Amino acid sequence: MPEAEIDIDSIAAGGDGVGRMNGLVAFVPRTAPGDRARIRYASGRRFARGEVLRLLRESPTRTAPSCPHYLADRCGGCQIQHLSYPAQLEAKAQIVRDAFARIGHREIPPPEVVPSPAQWRYRTKLTLAMRRRAGHWIAGLHPYDDPSAVFPLTDCPITAESVLAVWRSILSHSSLLPSAAELRGAVRVDAFTLEGGSRWDHSAEFFASVPELSELWWAPDDAPLRLLHARTPDALGPSFAQVNAGLASTLHAYVVDRAWVYEPSRVIDAYSGRGATALALAERGATVTAIESDAVAAAWVAERLPMGSRSIAGRVEDALSDALPADVAILNPPRAGVDATVTEILAGPEGPRAIVYVSCDPATLARDVARLAPYSIASVRAFDMFPQTAHVETVCELTR
Numbered sequence: 001m002p003e004a005e006i007d008i009d010s011i012a013a014g015g016d017g018v019g020r021m022n023g024l025v026a027f028v029p030r031t032a033p034g035d036r037a038r039i040r041y042a043s044g045r046r047f048a049r050g051e052v053l054r055l056l057r058e059s060p061t062r063t064a065p066s067c068p069h070y071l072a073d074r075c076g077g078c079q080i081q082h083l084s085y086p087a088q089l090e091a092k093a094q095i096v097r098d099a100f101a102r103i104g105h106r107e108i109p110p111p112e113v114v115p116s117p118a119q120w121r122y123r124t125k126l127t128l129a130m131r132r133r134a135g136h137w138i139a140g141l142h143p144y145d146d147p148s149a150v151f152p153l154t155d156c157p158i159t160a161e162s163v164l165a166v167w168r169s170i171l172s173h174s175s176l177l178p179s180a181a182e183l184r185g186a187v188r189v190d191a192f193t194l195e196g197g198s199r200w201d202h203s204a205e206f207f208a209s210v211p212e213l214s215e216l217w218w219a220p221d222d223a224p225l226r227l228l229h230a231r232t233p234d235a236l237g238p239s240f241a242q243v244n245a246g247l248a249s250t251l252h253a254y255v256v257d258r259a260w261v262y263e264p265s266r267v268i269d270a271y272s273g274r275g276a277t278a279l280a281l282a283e284r285g286a287t288v289t290a291i292e293s294d295a296v297a298a299a300w301v302a303e304r305l306p307m308g309s310r311s312i313a314g315r316v317e318d319a320l321s322d323a324l325p326a327d328v329a330i331l332n333p334p335r336a337g338v339d340a341t342v343t344e345i346l347a348g349p350e351g352p353r354a355i356v357y358v359s360c361d362p363a364t365l366a367r368d369v370a371r372l373a374p375y376s377i378a379s380v381r382a383f384d385m386f387p388q389t390a391h392v393e394t395v396c397e398l399t400r
Contacts, residue, residue: 001040005056008035011091013099013363015079015390024048029144032083033091034059051145061087066120066157067388069141073151076144078158078388089113089384092392096362096382104366106377113382113392117246122387123159125243126167130183130196137174139167139185158388162189166212176206178220191215193225203228234300244385251383251393255330255356256280258379258397262354264327270316270342271332275301282309289323291316317341324350331357337364343371354378355398360385362394375400 008017008031017031021041028039028050036057039050063084069075070082080088093110100106116122128139129150140153156164166187177183178197186193192213194200198221207216207229214232219225242248255277259267264286269278272290274297282288288309292298298313305311312319317339324345329352331338337359346355355375359365369377375398385393 001042003038003040003053004050005036005038006050008033008037008059010094011080011083011390013095013390021048026050028052029079030082032059032062032087034061067155069151069153069155073141074143074145075141075151076147077141077156079144079390081388085115085119085387088387089115092382092384092390095390096380096392096394099362099366100369100377100380102366103363104370106366106369108377108380111380111382111394113384114247114250116244116384116387118244119387120157121160122244122246123156124163124245125186125188126156126159126163127184127186128153128167130177130185132181137171137177137183139171160189163187166192166210169210169212173206173209176202176209180221191217193217193219195219196221200228242385247383247385251358251385251395252276252280254381254383255332255358255395256284258356258395259328259330259354260284262328264353266326266328268320268323268326268329268352269332270320270329270338271334272301272311273297273332275304275311277330277332278309278311279304282306289326291319291323315339317345320345324352326352328352328354328356331355331368333359333364335361335364337361337368340371343368347372347374351375351400353400357396357398359394359396360391362392365394365396369396369398372398 004021006019006021006026008019010018010033012018012027016027016029019026024047026041026048031037035055037055038053040053041048041050061084062082065071065081070078093113097108097110100108130137130139131150138152140151143149166189178200180197183194183196200218216229217225218228267281267286267288269288269290272278272292275290278288278290278301282305290301290311293315295313298311302311320342378397378399380396383393
C-alpha cells in the first residue's frame, strides 16, 4: 500500500481522525486533531483509510491511554481514549454539529456537551463476544481493525468493577454454557443475557452456580429471547436502560423539564422502556401514552401509570396514530432511529406542538430531523454518556 504524510484536522463520527491528502479525505484511527503522521493507506473512490506508521508531530490534546487493551490489542470498544477529556467533549460537539449540517441540512452551533461525572468505571452493562478455544470459553472484544477476531478481556476500565466481577464468575462456570462455536453475552450487575446455541441443558445448574444473578435470559439460534430463570417474580429483562447511571439522572431530568416547558396536558412517550419519563410526567399531571415494543417492560409501566394514562405494548410506527393528538411527543429510539412512518405521522396535521428527541446516534437523529420539515430546532444539548468512546447522547427539542 502507498504511504503519505497527513495532518489531522478533526474527529469523525466513528472516532477516526480526519485529514486530507492527494485530494482525498482520509480516515485514520487513533489520531488526534493537530497530529501529523506518516500513514499507510488504501484509497476508495471518495475517501481513503489509513494506518499510522509513526507520528511526526503529536497533538497537544493527546494523552496516554489508561487501558492496556487499547494499544496492545487495538481494542475497538473505545475509540478516543488517546484524547484528553476536554478534547473528547469538543470532538463530540463537532460530531453532532457536522451530522446536522451534512445529513439533516440544518445549521446549528456546536452544542454544549454535559460531561460525565465519572470518566472511568461508569458502565453498568458490558457485552462481550465469546469464542471456544482449546475446549474453553474466552470472552472479549474485537480489535478495531479486525471485527472477526476476539481477544480475551482481562479488564475494562470504563466498566464498573461489580459488573466485571459477575463476568469473571460466569466464566468460571463456562463449562455449563451451551455447546457452540461462539456466543455473545451481556452482563448487568444482576442479570445475564446470552445469545446463541441451540440447546442449554445445564442452564439451571449454571444459574444456581452464579448467585450474583437475579435473571437469566437466553436467545437461542433462530429463536426469540426468553426468560429462563429468575430469583424474583418481577424480572424486567434486558429492556433498554442507560449504562451510565451517574449521568442518566441528569439526562432524564433535562428531558422531563424540556417536555414540561410546554405545559402539556397530553404526552406521548415513544420507545418508553421502563417508563421513567412517562411516570415522571404523569406524576406532574399529564395524561401519558407510553409505547414500548418490549411487552414485559410495557406491562410493568402499565401497572404503575395512574388512571387515564396508558401503556401500549407494540411498535411505535403501529401505535402512534391512535395515540395522537398530543401536545408533546418524546422519542427515545434505539441507535437506528425512528421508522420513516413515525416522522411521516408526526409531520402530519395532527402532529404535536413539540418533540423532544433523545438519540444515541447523531447521524440517525439528523436524518429524522430532516424528515420533520414542519418543525424548527429550539435547542440541542449533548450528554457524554460514553466517555472514552466516540458515542454521544443528544437531546434535540423541536417546535412546530
